Amino acid sequence: MAELNVIDEVESANVIINKKLRQYFDGKIVRKDLTKAIKEGANVPVYVLEFLLGQYCSSDDPEIIEDGVRTVKKILSENFVRPDEAQKVLSVLREQGSYTVIDRITARLNIREDRYEAEFSNLGVREILLEPGHVSKYDRLLCGGIWCIVQLEYEFLEEERRSMPIRVRKLTPIQMPHIELDEIKEARKEFTKAEWMTILLRSTGMESDKFTEREKWLLLARMIPLVENNFNLCELGPRSTGKSHIYKEISPNSILVSGGQTTVANLFYNMASRSVGLVGMWDCVAFDEVAGITFKDKDGIQIMKDYMASGSFARGKEEKAASASMVFVGNINQSVDVLLKTSHLFEPFPDAMAYDTAFFDRMHCYVPGWEIPKYQPDFFTNEYGFITDYLA
Structure with missing residues (x-):
């Protein structure tokens, strides 16, 4: 009986959360x-997929959801550009x-021509004329681009041979073009702390009911x-504890550097092209498998430190500042008890x-990954959560 009561309480709590979400965050x-x-x-x-699902499947009616899923699948199959099919799409x-x-569209201002131009990521075309209205309406086009x-x-004119024959007739973002923080703050007042934690965890794909209070805080950390x-x-x-998943899938403003090897030019500043590297382009730079981190440049680790x-670094004659956070994730292949007896917690x-105390002094947080259980199929939620792009 006690177990049944607990299940009923959880279900009723879920109903309340879902009702509030539909009321205050519909769409x-x-x-x-x-x-x-x-x-x-x-x-x-994921953030593109969820935006479409949020548009077409925001209902409790199974028929509407089924129709919405079919619509989303149809849109993706007919219109999504795969890089290997770019030439085929251009031919069509x-x-x-x-x-x-x-596709992912990035806009830039061509100062010489006094016009906005779009670059298509998967389609592989650039210098496509873009109306100023699109840019002023969707300012994220200028800040790294949006899907x-x-x-x-397509119209090729003989007298305009030098101009691009491709033109944008209509542009509709399938990411949040902009987000009103005041709107979120007002809606947040309608939720308790526990409810908000549940929503945040579900938005990352995890079912909060499956974790202890301590595990929830570690996942949020x-x-x-x-x-x-x-x-x-x-x-x-x-x-299998999902260490790198959140930095790869949950935010379009985060990048996961796999493989370990990188260069100062790629990460910080390329002196040849005079362009800032990853730390200037992303909100968060995460390194997967820390054991493999290597710099081709000898001064790479010093610049990273x-x-x-300080949030800044010196390259050549200039000092550059950036705001990207640094994340280091990796595996511990033995028990923590053994590790502490034979080495230390940064051993991987x-x-x-690993033996540079100045490097570890710069860490703000160490998440004890061994306290997070290995993921199981029932850890993933089937409930409502924020669209990933909205959460990000």
Whole structure:
């Protein structure tokens, strides 16, 4: 009987949370089981997929949800541009005169020509004329780009041979073009602290009811670098605890550097092209498998330490500042007790870092990954959570 009462309490709490979410965040939430179902067969970023699901499946009616899922699948299959099919899409565009694509669009101002130009990530075309109205309406186009559904036109004019024959007829973002923080703050007042924690965890795909209070806080701690500037976090623990997932899938403003090897030019500043590296372009730079971190440059670790301490670094004659947080995740292959007896908790780092106390002094947070249970299928939620892009 006691177990039944607990189940009833959980279900009633879920009903209350879902009702509040639909009331205050309608169109910005999605059922996470739908994301799982479609993600398995669609190679699109989670935040793009969830935005579409939020638009077409924001209902409790099974029929509406089913129709919405079909619509989303149809949109993705017909319009999503895979990089290896770019030339085929361009050919269809040329033959038909118009075509609708889903792609990541980045805008820039061409000062010489006094016009805005768009670059299509997967389609591989650039210098496409963009109306100023699009840029002023969706300012994130200028800040790293956003995913959009774009209606393109193709018209080749003999007298304008030098100009690009492709034009943008209509542009609709499928990410949040901008977010009103005041709106979120007002709606937040309607939720308790426990409810808000549940929503945040469900928004990352996890079912909060499956974790202890301590585990919930540890999972939330992983998200600190995504909201704080220049926050340095380290998480070492067993495999299959989702250490790197959150930095790869949950935010379009975070990048996961896999493989370990990198260069100062790539990470900080390229003196040849005079361009800032990853720390200037992303909110969070996460290193997967810390054991493999190596710099081709001898001064790489020193520059990293300087950046982690002050949020700035010197290259050549200039000092550059950036706000990206640094995250280091890796595996501990033995029990913590054994590790503490034979070595220390930073042992998985490469030798150049593992015994450098100055490097570890710059860490703001160490998440004990061994306290987070290995993920099981029932840890993933089927309830409502924020669209990933809205959360990010």
